[in-house]
Amino acid sequence: AQKITQTQPGMFVQEKEAVTLDCTYDTSDQSYGLFWYKQPSSGEMIFLIYQGSYDEQNATEGRYSLNFQKARKSANLVISASQLGDSAMYFCAMRERGSQGNLIFGKGTKLSVKP
Amino acid sequence: EAQVTQNPRYLITVTGKKLTVTCSQNMNHEYMSWYRQDPGLGLRQIYYSMNVEVTDKGDVPEGYKVSRKEKRNFPLILESPSPNQTSLYFCASSSDRSTNEKLFFGSGTQLSVL
Numbered sequence: 766a767q768k769i770t771q772t773q774p775g776m777f778v779q780e781k782e783a784v785t786l787d788c789t790y791d792t793s794d795q796s797y798g799l800f801w802y803k804q805p806s807s808g809e810m811i812f813l814i815y816q817g818s819y820d821e822q823n824a825t826e827g828r829y830s831l832n833f834q835k836a837r838k839s840a841n842l843v844i845s846a847s848q849l850g851d852s853a854m855y856f857c858a859m860r861e862r863g864s865q866g867n868l869i870f871g872k873g874t875k876l877s878v879k880p
Numbered sequence: 881e882a883q884v885t886q887n888p889r890y891l892i893t894v895t896g897k898k899l900t901v902t903c904s905q906n907m908n909h910e911y912m913s914w915y916r917q918d919p920g921l922g923l924r925q926i927y928y929s930m931n932v933e934v935t936d937k938g939d940v941p942e943g944y945k946v947s948r949k950e951k952r953n954f955p956l957i958l959e960s961p962s963p964n965q966t967s968l969y970f971c972a973s974s975s976d977r978s979t980n981e982k983l984f985f986g987s988g989t990q991l992s993v994l
Contacts, residue, residue, distance in 0.1 A: 769922075796979050797979050798978075798979040798980050798981075800982060800983075802985075808968065808987065808988045808990075809985065809987050809988060810970060810972075810985035810988075812982050812983075812984075815980065815982055817979070817980050818979070856922060856923070858923075860977075860978075860979045860980075860981070861979065862979055865928065865930070865936065865977060866911050866913070866928060866930065866974070866976070866977025866978075867913070867925045867928065867938060867939075868913075868923075868925075868972070868983050870915075870922040870923040870924075871922055872920060872921060872922040873922055
């Protein structure tokens with residue numbers, strides 16, 4: 766079974782609008798961390814935001830926020846006021862206490878921002 | 881500047897010709913890891929290291945070797961590359977393996993094995 770599921774292979778959003786990228790996860794660990802990374806066409810992996818399993822508040826970093834619903838095991842990324850530079854692949858990932866530090870990735874969502 | 885440096889950025893080789901992709905970090909991180917990225921599959925861990933002289937297999941270790949003789953360096957070795965190892969490779973590091981530590985990634989190495 767997949768540990769990280771991203772059900773949207775590709776998405777389009779109009780510039781200046783908000784967009785939500787879905788991520789669900791599967792773990793039996795009580796302690797885990799959830800991460801989102803951005804991969805532009807140049808290929809590098811850019812860290813965006815982190816949410817800990819014990820964090821009670823949703824994480825926010827500038828235009829990025831993480832909608833964390835622990836009971837549903839979902840960790841959706843919300844990008845507000847989309848910009849053309851947001852066009853990229855976005856990966857959801859999880860680090861479990863029992864995973865020896867492995868960051869387990871989903872298959873990614875390709876976001877395209879339309880002018 | 882804190883960074884993970886991997887080289888080369890691009891590499892084209894032929895089947896069976898041994899190659900090494902270097903990785904170095906300047907953050908005194910204990911944990912280092914190699915990933916490969918293939919279309920539609922996301923990133924998958926090849927090998928990891930929790931400290932000097934401590935390495936272990938990840939999810940897709942076949943055909944690869946690593947070593948960790950110094951804390952800052954974690955080279956990836958393909959002793960006899962095959963076309964199915966054509967992929968985008970990333971080296972990554974973090975201070976340790978804690979669940980709240982983000983991984984810092986290198987810029988990637990695009991490898992083509994002909």
